Amino acid sequence: MFQKILIANRGEIALRIQRACRELGIPSVAVHSTADADAMHVRLADESVCIGPPPAKDSYLNIPAILSAALVTGAEAIHPGYGFLAENPRFAEMVEAHGLTFIGPSPAHIRMMGDKIAAKEAMAKLGVPLVPGSNGAVLDIARARDVATQIGYPVVIKASAGGGGRGMKVAQTAASLEEAFGIARTEARAAFGNDAVYMEKYLDHPRHIELQVMADGHGKVVHFGERDCSLQRRHQKLLEEAGSPALSAGARDKLGATATAALTKLGYRNAGTLEFLYQDGQFAFIEMNTRLQVEHPVTEMVCGIDLVREQIRIAAGAELDYTQRQISFSGHAIECRITAEDPTTFVPTPGRVTAFHAPGGLGVRIDSALYAGYFVPPYYDSLVAKLIVHAPTRADAISRLRRALDEFAIVGIQTTIPLHQRIVEDPEFQRGEYTIHWLERFVAAN
Amino acid sequence: MTRIPFDPDAIRALAAVLNETGLTEIEIAEKDSRIRVVRGGASPALAAVAAPALAPPVVISPGPSPEEDTPPGAVLSPMVGVAYLAPEPGALPFITVGQSVTAGQTLLLIEAMKTFNQIKAPKSGTVTRIMVTNSTPVEYGEVLLILE
Numbered sequence: 001m002f003q004k005i006l007i008a009n010r011g012e013i014a015l016r017i018q019r020a021c022r023e024l025g026i027p028s029v030a031v032h033s034t035a036d037a038d039a040m041h042v043r044l045a046d047e048s049v050c051i052g053p054p055p056a057k058d059s060y061l062n063i064p065a066i067l068s069a070a071l072v073t074g075a076e077a078i079h080p081g082y083g084f085l086a087e088n089p090r091f092a093e094m095v096e097a098h099g100l101t102f103i104g105p106s107p108a109h110i111r112m113m114g115d116k117i118a119a120k121e122a123m124a125k126l127g128v129p130l131v132p133g134s135n136g137a138v139l140d141i142a143r144a145r146d147v148a149t150q151i152g153y154p155v156v157i158k159a160s161a162g163g164g165g166r167g168m169k170v171a172q173t174a175a176s177l178e179e180a181f182g183i184a185r186t187e188a189r190a191a192f193g194n195d196a197v198y199m200e201k202y203l204d205h206p207r208h209i210e211l212q213v214m215a216d217g218h219g220k221v222v223h224f225g226e227r228d229c230s231l232q233r234r235h236q237k238l239l240e241e242a243g244s245p246a247l248s249a250g251a252r253d254k255l256g257a258t259a260t261a262a263l264t265k266l267g268y269r270n271a272g273t274l275e276f277l278y279q280d281g282q283f284a285f286i287e288m289n290t291r292l293q294v295e296h297p298v299t300e301m302v303c304g305i306d307l308v309r310e311q312i313r314i315a316a317g318a319e320l321d322y323t324q325r326q327i328s329f330s331g332h333a334i335e336c337r338i339t340a341e342d343p344t345t346f347v348p349t350p351g352r353v354t355a356f357h358a359p360g361g362l363g364v365r366i367d368s369a370l371y372a373g374y375f376v377p378p379y380y381d382s383l384v385a386k387l388i389v390h391a392p393t394r395a396d397a398i399s400r401l402r403r404a405l406d407e408f409a410i411v412g413i414q415t416t417i418p419l420h421q422r423i424v425e426d427p428e429f430q431r432g433e434y435t436i437h438w439l440e441r442f443v444a445a446n
Numbered sequence: 447m448t449r450i451p452f453d454p455d456a457i458r459a460l461a462a463v464l465n466e467t468g469l470t471e472i473e474i475a476e477k478d479s480r481i482r483v484v485r486g487g488a489s490p491a492l493a494a495v496a497a498p499a500l501a502p503p504v505v506i507s508p509g510p511s512p513e514e515d516t517p518p519g520a521v522l523s524p525m526v527g528v529a530y531l532a533p534e535p536g537a538l539p540f541i542t543v544g545q546s547v548t549a550g551q552t553l554l555l556i557e558a559m560k561t562f563n564q565i566k567a568p569k570s571g572t573v574t575r576i577m578v579t580n581s582t583p584v585e586y587g588e589v590l591l592i593l594e
Contacts, residue, residue, distance in 0.1 A: 034586070034587055049583075049586075050526075050586045050587050064525075068525070072526065
């Protein structure tokens, strides 16, 4: 097992990883920018190294600084968290080149799934159902028209180097295809330095359902069930549920079997999430994330498993010591992502938290690095807390969520707690009737 | 000018009592009159009863920055690595305490991932303190030395 792990991240996820290390008895190193010198995970760290000034490119994205910090502290492995360098194949390669272990999948698989065209091709070959589409890059407008005629309008043009909802343009009809195609390529070139695009049928009322997988690198791959992450605003998830209100256990098992068979053939290692659009009873793969996800806690609550701990154990060479049949799903979990934003305008509100009282009680979990007196810096993304509830049924979970949101006090900055309180009261949400367009409409109407 | 009435004999008598008894201070008060006699030497300063100070307003600053806590003239590390005070093992160190340096002069090396980076004086001055020892790790923003 590792003698020391460096955590290449910040905020609530750095604290999350630190907790797993501590429970495994592994000392950890916290790296931080000058803006994060007073962050909770730095205060609780066994060791900390300041790696740069506030801007992410000079600190949390600064590969030489992070590698240097690992070398001077004698860390044996690096956990990249999510975001920042977590899906940067070059970083993963450099970590390994320096004799350290990257806690995650292989650089080759990170690279493969980061190229959305290559990811779809690989999944198609492995028997995973896809959204009907172009089967590869679309090089010119003529090809675009052919594909669109074949799959039917509306269509969406996506950047191959994009992902996470970025770099997508919809063409509702043939008349708007040429313009959408051109803009998509221009934007892709500007945002990702790569104008390769592909096309898919645009689904107008899908749910976003993703599957958590874990592979031990010794041939065993399991899944930990699905999460429904349909509640999104501008492609950013706001609230996630395990399991999906729309899925039966049978549908989950079938999807899980297909996905684990595919990843076994692929020789995948460590954690991953396959994202699907689910419409009219059909699953369609859109992309795979080769890292731990923000919403992993809802899966942990339902399965009773520590996913970060499993990541570390697998990276250290251990095998999974349970089979798929031994993984059970109990109850229902919901997570609210709480951000430092105005709950109606979504304008970011960094600043000092003057009072902080987290809810508690049975089935309530808070993953947050906030504390009274903490200054939320303006340089990073606005997620400040995750409120996760777990209860025997979805109805109980909603009731618990309402109670916990009402107890939660974060004073001094604005947060999206009031928005979550409104969502919880909505009858459609309570019935579980929502698609990926629901939240935008809800926010616009309220 | 108002005459302040006092009794010199009373004062001398009190002073005599001080000396006889070895006390350091005697004070007698009656109605509005008060005499106080203190043995020679500095008397304890009377604490000024200041008006209660208003708590300073909470300043929302962008978190701690090295400049707030560090002395003027501090030369901060621009990177994470290992500090070396001499060009190579066994050689004389680049600088010593008390030495004058010119702007641009090499003060020390910081090694990161096998690359040695020269840390140069940002201005001319005198090295008054060296805060790091040879072959020790340094982090971004750490005070390396004081240049005045």
